[in-house]
Amino acid sequence: MKSTPVHFYQTTPQDLADNILTGFDIKLKEFFEKYQLPRKEEELLTVDETLEILKCSKQSLWKWRKNGILPSYRMGNRVYYKRSEIFNKLVKQG
Structure with missing residues (x-):
């Protein structure tokens, strides 16, 4: 995942939260794909x-x-x- 700087003066709190959650979702998906935890x-x-x-x-x-x-x-x-x-x-x- 390519990281881009976030400038707080150019973003709203909702945009910041969305950016964080999107990055978290991507990392979580990568983790489960890598380890394929058994059901x-x-x-x-x-x-x-x-x-x-x-x-x-x-x-x-x-x-x-x-x-x-x-x-x-x-x-x-x-x-x-x-x-x-x-x-x-x-x-x-x-």
């Missing part, structure tokens, strides 16, 4: 982490998985659940 909604949770959130038994979770109530994803021998899908089911049930 927690797409986080995969293990069975134990899912049980901790739902506060239910393994048998209940297994039944919900088998009946298609809560979708699961397998990688090798492990089963995972998407955090966003867990919360969506909780909201729909509530």
Whole structure:
């Protein structure tokens, strides 16, 4: 971002605020593009982490998985659940 001097005698307070906010928006956008922070909604949770959130038994979770109530994803021998899908089911049930 190219910086230009601001002369206070030639600007209004609103123009100064707009100039500052524009520069802040550009820097913030550059930061997020550079670091691409992960979204927690797409986080995969293990069975134990899912049980901790739902506060239910393994048998209940297994039944919900088998009946298609809560979708699961397998990688090798492990089963995972998407955090966003867990919360969506909780909201729909509530």
